[in-house]
Amino acid sequence: MIDLTNKAVATITDCDxxxxxxxxxxxxxxxxxxxxPGSGRITHGSANLTxxxxxxxxxxxxxxxxxxxxxxxxxxxxxxxxxEDVQAKTMTTHxxxxxxxxxxxxxxxxxxxxxxxxxxxxxxxxxxxxxDLLDLIKVPNSLTELCQILAEHVRKILEYxxxxxxxxxxxxxxxxxxxxxxxxxxxxxxGLRYPAGDIPPQARELYIRNPLRSINDVSYIPTALxxxxxxxxxxxxxxxxxxxxxSVSPIHIQYLKNMGVAASLSISIIKEDKLxxxxxxxxxxxxxxxxxxxxxxxxxxxxxxxxxxxxQRADSSMIIQQVEQSLNRLMPFLQAEPLDLPGLVAVPDLxxxxxxxxxxxxxxxxIHTSGQTPTSPELRNLALFLAEQSGYASFSTKHLTQVYxxxxxxxDVASGLIYQPLGYVTEDCVLxxxxxxxxxxxxxGQPKGSARATNAHESLTPRSSFAAWKETVRNISENWHPxxxxxxxxxxxxxxxxxxxxxLQQETDKQRNLNEKLKAANDELENITWISMHDxxxxxxxxxxxxxxxxxxxxxxxxxxxxxxxxxxxNSARRMQNxxxxxxxxxxxxxxxxxxxxxxxxxxxxxxxxxxxxxxSQRKALITYGELPTLKGIAFQLKQVFVNLISNALKFGKxxxxxxxxxxxxxxxxxxxxxxxxxxxxxxxxxxQDNGIGFENSYxxxxxxxxxxxxxxxxxxxxxxxxLAICKKVMQNHDGYIWADSExxxxxxxxxxxxxxxxxxxxxP
Amino acid sequence: MLTNLxxxxxxTIFLVDDDEDDRFLFLxxxxxxxxxxEFREFVDGESFVKTLSSLQAPPDAIFLDLNLPKRNGIECLxxxxxxxxxxxxKVFIISTSSxxxxxxxxxxxxxxxxxxxxENFANLKRLIQIALKQLNAPNTVEAVPYYLNQLVEE
Numbered sequence: 051m052i053d054l055t056n057k058a059v060a061t062i063t064d065c066d067x068x069x070x071x072x073x074x075x076x077x078x079x080x081x082x083x084x085x086x087p088g089s090g091r092i093t094h095g096s097a098n099l100t101x102x103x104x105x106x107x108x109x110x111x112x113x114x115x116x117x118x119x120x121x122x123x124x125x126x127x128x129x130x131x132x133x134e135d136v137q138a139k140t141m142t143t144h145x146x147x148x149x150x151x152x153x154x155x156x157x158x159x160x161x162x163x164x165x166x167x168x169x170x171x172x173x174x175x176x177x178x179x180x181x182d183l184l185d186l187i188k189v190p191n192s193l194t195e196l197c198q199i200l201a202e203h204v205r206k207i208l209e210y211x212x213x214x215x216x217x218x219x220x221x222x223x224x225x226x227x228x229x230x231x232x233x234x235x236x237x238x239x240x241g242l243r244y245p246a247g248d249i250p251p252q253a254r255e256l257y258i259r260n261p262l263r264s265i266n267d268v269s270y271i272p273t274a275l276x277x278x279x280x281x282x283x284x285x286x287x288x289x290x291x292x293x294x295x296x297s298v299s300p301i302h303i304q305y306l307k308n309m310g311v312a313a314s315l316s317i318s319i320i321k322e323d324k325l326x327x328x329x330x331x332x333x334x335x336x337x338x339x340x341x342x343x344x345x346x347x348x349x350x351x352x353x354x355x356x357x358x359x360x361x362q363r364a365d366s367s368m369i370i371q372q373v374e375q376s377l378n379r380l381m382p383f384l385q386a387e388p389l390d391l392p393g394l395v396a397v398p399d400l401x402x403x404x405x406x407x408x409x410x411x412x413x414x415x416x417i418h419t420s421g422q423t424p425t426s427p428e429l430r431n432l433a434l435f436l437a438e439q440s441g442y443a444s445f446s447t448k449h450l451t452q453v454y455x456x457x458x459x460x461x462d463v464a465s466g467l468i469y470q471p472l473g474y475v476t477e478d479c480v481l482x483x484x485x486x487x488x489x490x491x492x493x494x495g496q497p498k499g500s501a502r503a504t505n506a507h508e509s510l511t512p513r514s515s516f517a518a519w520k521e522t523v524r525n526i527s528e529n530w531h532p533x534x535x536x537x538x539x540x541x542x543x544x545x546x547x548x549x550x551x552x553x554l555q556q557e558t559d560k561q562r563n564l565n566e567k568l569k570a571a572n573d574e575l576e577n578i579t580w581i582s583m584h585d586x587x588x589x590x591x592x593x594x595x596x597x598x599x600x601x602x603x604x605x606x607x608x609x610x611x612x613x614x615x616x617x618x619x620x621n622s623a624r625r626m627q628n629x630x631x632x633x634x635x636x637x638x639x640x641x642x643x644x645x646x647x648x649x650x651x652x653x654x655x656x657x658x659x660x661x662x663x664x665x666x667s668q669r670k671a672l673i674t675y676g677e678l679p680t681l682k683g684i685a686f687q688l689k690q691v692f693v694n695l696i697s698n699a700l701k702f703g704k705x706x707x708x709x710x711x712x713x714x715x716x717x718x719x720x721x722x723x724x725x726x727x728x729x730x731x732x733x734x735x736x737x738x739q740d741n742g743i744g745f746e747n748s749y750x751x752x753x754x755x756x757x758x759x760x761x762x763x764x765x766x767x768x769x770x771x772x773x774l775a776i777c778k779k780v781m782q783n784h785d786g787y788i789w790a791d792s793e794x795x796x797x798x799x800x801x802x803x804x805x806x807x808x809x810x811x812x813x814x815p
Numbered sequence: 816m817l818t819n820l821x822x823x824x825x826x827t828i829f830l831v832d833d834d835e836d837d838r839f840l841f842l843x844x845x846x847x848x849x850x851x852x853e854f855r856e857f858v859d860g861e862s863f864v865k866t867l868s869s870l871q872a873p874p875d876a877i878f879l880d881l882n883l884p885k886r887n888g889i890e891c892l893x894x895x896x897x898x899x900x901x902x903x904x905k906v907f908i909i910s911t912s913s914x915x916x917x918x919x920x921x922x923x924x925x926x927x928x929x930x931x932x933x934e935n936f937a938n939l940k941r942l943i944q945i946a947l948k949q950l951n952a953p954n955t956v957e958a959v960p961y962y963l964n965q966l967v968e969e
Binding site: 584587588590591592594595596598599601602603624627 | 843934
């Protein structure tokens with residue numbers, strides 16, 4: 051048999067970790083058993099069961115409860131099946147001559163049975179009537195009033211010295227006494243504030259799970275729980291979270307003793323799964339209450355919980371109305387185009403929708419403020435901090451310095467904060483501020499560590515002074531009302547949408563602007579090209595004519611080397627002139643403003659050959675061609691393509707071989723199909739093939755670039771490297787492509803690839 | 816050609832061109848061809864028009880650049896055709912442009928011949944030589960094209 055009493059000495063530093071739900075002991079005014087459902091085997095028992103049943107505890111453990119309490123078998127049996135968990139259940143019974151209350155609840159795999167002697171009902175006991183309940187629902191005009199009336203009722207029912215309605219601040223969990231009913235002569239605690247540490251988080255958690263706790267006598271000596279060792283020699287603790295009799299923390303006992311309390315009872319007020327507050331009941335002497343009293347008090351707790359929402363809504367209806375009006379007045383500003391941020395921020399409704407005294411809008415690195423706010427650098431840092439800390443989630447506080455210490459510097463303007471981020475990437479956000487109020491908090495005893503150590507070796511004890519202790523703070527603002535938070539969120543979401551729209555529109559405008567600029571630049575470039583061509587040609591002409599004048603009239607007066615130099619200058623000037631003319635031709639092609647007509651390529655080619663007849667016959671070239679289609683195109687441009695290709699072929703023929711040029715209609719080659727990713731059926735090729743000197747196939751891309759030349763021409767003259775670039779441009783203007791393949795000394799083959807869509811008249815098969 | 820020149824032993828020739836180099840080259844070329852010439856140069860349309868209006872006898876030939884400051888060549892052409900009436904004065908347009916548009920336009924406005932400014936001094940001399948041949952010649956004597964450069968191999 052193992053004593054489960056949790057002997058770890060609780061110290062104040064580990065108060066937060068104290069395992070208060072498994073104390074391993076109970077208060078001695080009742081008895082506790084844990085039973086295995088099904089078998090009815092008793093697994094745990096309190097030491098005082100011996101007194102109740104007159105049997106040593108060692109005999110009880112491992113026994114069936116039905117054998118121990120044979121008369122209660124019928125009563126208990128339905129709750130000790132294996133089928134389902136037991137809902138908390140109370141019933142009364144007699145053991146011997148005394149009446150007892152039996153309370154059953156589930157704890158893990160076991161069912162816990164608590165046995166409490168029933169106190170005798172007093173004849174004059176106050177009983178809560180239906181009319182009382184109705185009054186509680188109908189009469190109070192405010193939450194505070196309800197709490198006050200309720201406290202009076204609870205005191206009448208329980209006959210405790212002091213009943214407090216205690217409310218937790220939902221942000222910092224400090225507690226405040228909202229209403230109080232007390233026996234004459236006691237010091238009122240009304241309005242006092244209790245540090246959050248007085249009721250640590252795990253206690254608050256327990257209060258949610260077990261809404262009623264009582265300590266009948268703070269001076270009680272806990273009764274140990276015993277269990278049989280498992281087969282491996284260990285003992286299993288019993289979770290007493292839901293047990294009325296659960297022994298409470300020695301620290302809590304000390305706390306109560308320090309307050310001069312001998313018996314206490316507390317009922318949790320739970321709203322939306324959160325611990326809203328407590329009905330805390332204190333008595334200066336040990337006190338046992340009947341289950342009826344307990345139930346009545348608990349009923350009042352539930353009633354309070356149900357009425358909170360109602361009263362809060364009534365209290366806030368004014369605020370809600372104001373906030374909605376503000377929002378409505380703001381919406382037109384949000385929809386205005388262009389969005390005027392300085393104007394928007396200056397609208398007073400932006401402040402009033404959150405009941406704030408300052409607001410800042412941070413968008414695109416710009417800060418717009420209104421009312422009382424921190425400085426721009428402070429705002430920037432704050433926004434950065436909030437974005438990082440919150441992960442771009444909205445956030446609000448009444449005590450900014452608690453999460454962000456640099457805010458101490460501007461606590462007088464910004465202790466209260468609502469943060470609404472605008473998007474998930476930038477620090478863009480809207481911030482509302484409230485000043486820190488110089489306010490006096492009346493603490494129930496000195497806070498800042500709810501317990502004190504007198505010296506290092508002594509175990510920590512809770513504070514003993516509950517004398518009202520006033521503290522002046524200036525870095526806490528008024529609480530944000532839920533309506534303010536909602537309105538700010540609503541505003542931010544609409545604002546964010548507008549910003550996104552605006553951003554898209556700005557992008558569109560930017561694009562349009564760029565396009566206009568591009569067009570203007572192109573026009574100007576064309577203009578410049580034309581002007582500069584003309585102005586560049588003039589000085590060149592002068593150089594040439596002056597050089598030719600010297601050569602023709604002064605030749606006899608000059609040395610040969612001087613004449614040679616002048617002649618070279620003249621050649622260079624001519625070359626430059628050719629370049630300028632070709633560039634003019636190229637830029638003319640680029641402008642793509644020429645008329646599109648039906649162009650019979652057969653006729654066009656005939657014209658070209660006619661015009662080039664001298665050169666062709668001089669080169670002794672044989673040109674053959676098949677029938678070509680009629681295309682939709684720009685005649686002079688297409689003509690230029692054939693002129694350029696044929697004159698290229700004439701220039702780069704083999705010196706010792708007759709030149710042959712063949713022009714044919716074909717389908718695009720596989721290489722071309724792959725290179726330009728085209729559907730071969732949609733295109734046709736006109737190939738221009740020669741038997742000239744050719745070129746390395748690796749240059750096939752290069753030759754179409756402006757000013758790219760591979761060879762010097764046979765006669766030593768240099769081309770300008772514009773001809774094939776013009777051809778490429780022309781093909782592009784016709785939505786087509788040009789391609790060349792060649793090998794040195796194997797001739798070249800140019801493909802002009804036109805889309806079928808441009809064909810007006812097919813070649814007859 | 817000799818006949819023509821003998822009839823007019825010292826022809827008066829006006830040159831209207833703002834380009835100093837071109838004036839120099841023109842004068843140089845014409846001197847190589849013939850020294851007995853009454854030659855006057857004008858650097859803009861305005862001064863040319865003024866001189867023309869106060870003149871007792873019209874010149875034998877006017878060589879008129881198109882691209883002129885103050886009054887451009889076309890304006891000068893219009894003015895002098897109106898001023899000179901049906902005199903025998905020959906008007907030669909000289910220009911860097913060889914655009915068909917300009918050639919046609921000047922012909923319509925009453926110019927007699929069109930010369931594109933050459934890159935070659937020998938060609939320039941040839942063109943002036945051809946031009947001088949046309950002085951006092953009845954328009955119908957020889958089939959000389961309007962665009963004189965067509966007669967010169969370039």
